[in-house]
Amino acid sequence: MQLIRQSPDIFAYLASDEAIDHWHPLVLDTAEALWCTTGDAYSYAEAAFEYVRDTIPHSADSGDPRVAWRASDVLATRNGICHAKSHALVALLRAQGIPAGLCYQLLADDDGSNPLVHGLTALRLPGGDRWSRLDPRGNKPGIDARFDLEEERLAFPVRPELGEIDHPELYAAPHPAVLTALRESADREELWRRLPTAL
Template sequence: MNLAPFLQASRYIDHDHPAVRAQALALAQGSRQEHDLIKRCFEFVRDQIKHSWDHRLNPVTCRASEVLQHGTGYCYAKSHLLAALLRAHGIPTGLCYQRLSVGDEGAPYCLHGLNAVHLGDLGWLRIDARGNKPGIDAQFHPPQESLAFVVRGSQERDLPDIWAEPLPQVVAVLERYDDVAQVHAHLPDVEQMD
């Protein structure tokens, strides 16, 4: 697999933005190895950037630099920031999605955004910095995945691909609505997969 697309700066994963680069450098201080640096970036986004819906925080953010500036983002936006911080250090990082029930079970469904990081010794590992709370305990523990959510229902899925850029339906929702409640009412989804 060509890893070059997973290192590039882009409109949404703008690791070339001065504030993103500065935060990436700050997180690298005292880091001795790649796994430690990844864990620092992961825990910063997981713990210091508030999940927009959990905390009912506006504005709605999409670009990594916006997420960093405002300190909040939906899972999708938080994954854009984590990708930017890691790409700023030359660590290939992609975007992944799960299709999950919005409630405890059954329709409606929505996408959940997370990341995959390429660890030279292990290959791709999914990591989920959406933010912990009671019932959610995502960690960085290679080689095991420790994600926020487990796929349970028959219509829930781990989407198998790793994307270099966010899915269009995710960006469309984040850029269309100005309030976190509007986003929550229009969460992006994909067609049912058999």
């Protein structure tokens, strides 16, 4: 889909902040290790995506009650929900000079109830002019998100008939409502109650 950058400055999508702390030694070391196995931006981006998708379980799948939201903490604890894993992937991409940001979907249950904001990432390879969305949530039966910069392979294609929405905005930093929920929740049970149901 066509994304709308919230900042016209491409360097905003390379910056570090409290959640996307790609200056942290663990993020830098992880990025360097992944780069050494690849050597070019495309292969590195794919490796970083698969690393976050496959080696860091979604806490709802693993049953982990801890709430991680800072990229370095997600890597350290090997734990996080979709938003936290997106922070980690964006940090790894930015650590190697690949512009990346955050975007969101509004999803619902099969009957349209219980709307919830789901977090994704988007990247633009150096020298390119196209942003591509990726979903590092983590696969399981019924979910098969893939690295594909031409055709989206997200965990949850939206169902407009149920009120689900692909938000077109591309954020350089986490949405304040999402970040507040993550930061102020003592455990995952509280986080489910705090996560925004709209943006």
